[in-house]
Amino acid sequence: MLSTFLLLFILTTGTQVYAVNPDVSNSEEAISAGKTIFNANCRTCHRLDQKNVGPALRGVTDRHSIDWTKRFIRNSQALIASGDAEAVAIAKEFNNLAMPAHEFLTDDDLMNLLAYIEYGDKADPAAAAAPTATEGAASAGGGIPSEYLTVILGVLVLVLFLILVVLGLIISILTKYLNNQKLDAADEEFINQKFEIGKIFKSDAFLIIFTTLLVAFVVKTALDELYTVGVQQGYAPKQPIAFSHQLHAGQYEIPCQYCHTGVEIGKSANIPSANICMNCHAHIQNVGGKEGISTEIQKIYNAVDNNQPIEWVRIHNLPDLSYFNHAQHVAVGGIECQTCHGPIQEMEVVYQYSALTMGWCIDCHRTTNVNAQGNEYYDKLVQLHSGSKQALKVKDIGGLECAKCHY
Incomplete structure (x- = not known):
């Protein structure tokens, strides 16, 4: 996705009328292409006309130059490191929240994206809040809404x-x-x-x-x-230890991969063992200024001392008949955790953000562009697809084949 930090430099003004930069095309073709890019990369966290995880996007070309916007989207950290006043001020305002580089987006991609942001659906189809379990299953292609x-x-x-x-x-x-x-x-x-x-x-x-x-x-x-059978959207079970992703992944910016060690190398992301927790908590023994070891951290010590695993409750469950590989999506596909798990860095208690139905997965495969730039894994597939005028999507490389997920 065009990660959360893209939101952070775009300030909302409600229903304000913006002076759209004339270089932004309002053609149906550009808006349609931009909508595809938006749905594939931005839709999880971004909205056009209302705040969701961050501010509304419409009006960005009135607030910033197109050249600056492109540079910020492609590599915000490089722009901040260069001392750019606007970028530095934005980073400071939002606690230096890092935005991954998106250099795989071409100039045409970015201009099409801006076309959709400025001229796209006035009633933003992504503006609705996260659907309930019933709505999620239907809207994701699971049946009649x-x-x-x-x-x-x-x-x-x-x-x-x-x-x-x-x-x-x-x-x-x-x-x-x-x-x-x-x-x-x-x-x-x-x-x-x-x-x-x-x-x-x-x-x-x-x-x-x-x-x-x-x-x-x-x-x-x-x-x-x-x-709703098998759909657990919104499921947030009580865990044996009150672990806060908002504190660890949000405030302290600990990368997901530090704890979930298998996400880039295997099928499963792995639930972290108590030993991983102790890498930090052997030295950090109090929370919020309280002296001594907190009740929750003491549970980690007890697990280590007794050589007993922490019995975390699984939140995201797929049917046994489905195959999903984290490494294939994260390491090869370059998909960010928030694409499926939502704004995990803001969750005090983790819950299932997406429907995770077959229709939801298929819809993603139909609309997501393959991140092939600089990735030798896709070289031959890109050559075979070179005759098409459409961007290479997951569906073009077998993303809709039954045997890909049902082996």
């Missing part, structure tokens, strides 16, 4: 109501017309009989309508629940 079923049910109720209104008007008009005709006593008594609401509830028509609505409601509820 729940809101569609709600709309269908609502339309059905509205149509039935309109039918009843029309029937009532027809009956009223016919009654008035027949009362003006010469009728025998039996017909006149039938036409002018009193309305009894009890008869409606006993009528066949009411029973059919009521049964239809009840069945539709039950079916919708059942489908909603079925779409």
Whole structure:
């Protein structure tokens, strides 16, 4: 993703009208290409018109020059190290939060991205908050979205109501017309009989309508629940030790790879052992100025002294029938942890940020550009794809093949 620090130098102004730099194209082609780049790299943390993990993006070309913006996105740390006043001020304002280099983005990529940021969807499709488990499964391609079923049910109720209104008007008009005709006593008594609401509830028509609505409601509820099976989005179990990623990964900026040692070399990211914790906590024995060893840190000492592993509760679970390799995504693909795990550096208690459904994975493979620049792993694939005008995406290198994940 175009990491979190890109947000940090772009200040929001609500619905303010910006003077967009005229060099930014407003063509449909550029905006569409920019949207693809945005969805593939920025969507997890960025929004166009409202704050999410960081400020809104729209209006960046009014606040900074295009050349400066490109340099900052490509290598913010180099710009800061050069002493650039704007970059240094931004870094200082946001506690020197580091932004990885994105030198794989070409000038055309960056201009297309700016086109989407400035002229893209006014109602930003990524502006919604993280979906619930039900919504996440549906929106990620797991089935019919729940809101569609709600709309269908609502339309059905509205149509039935309109039918009843029309029937009532027809009956009223016919009654008035027949009362003006010469009728025998039996017909006149039938036409002018009193309305009894009890008869409606006993009528066949009411029973059919009521049964239809009840069945539709039950079916919708059942489908909603079925779409949540196996989806643990938002799952945040209590852990044996109150470990704060906000403190360690956020405030102290400890790299994820320091604790999760397998993320670049193997299938699993690995849960850190107590020995890794002790690399620091053998020397850091108090928290927040309290004297002595805190209760939570004492649990680490107890695990080491008793030669017992800390029984962390697994949060991100994939079905046994699915294969996922961290090294393939992180070391080869260059995917950042936050792409799947969300703003982990801001989580006091870690929770499952993404849906992690098959539809969610496939959608990512369809939209993500392959980071092939300077990566010899992709050289032959890039050559084979050279005849295409479209950027090389994961789907083009087998990302949609069943056997890739279901071996």
